[in-house]
Amino acid sequence: MKNLLAGQLFTRFQITSFKLIGQLIIYITIIDALAYFIFRIIFQGRLRISADLSDFWFVIGIGLFSIFLSSIFNNAKILKEENELTV
Secondary structure, eight states: OHHHHTSOOSOHHHHHHHHHHHHHHHHHHHHHHHHHHHHIIIIIOOOOOOSOOHHHHHHHHHHHHHHHHHHHHHHHHHHHHHHHHHO
């Protein structure tokens, strides 16, 4: 956030950060779901799939949005560099 508020936009740091944040959100959400699934099998001794997957998909969507935002920032950086060369 400090880098975004500093005034410079479309830096390599911002692009990499958005992509890393999105990937970490997705990985942590999947690992959490798998850990909960394994916990239920081991400690409760029953296999039950609940229909409450809306939170799971919402968080995965946030991670995908962050990755998509990094690709938008990357394209904007390329266009900005091209624009600076033509001026």
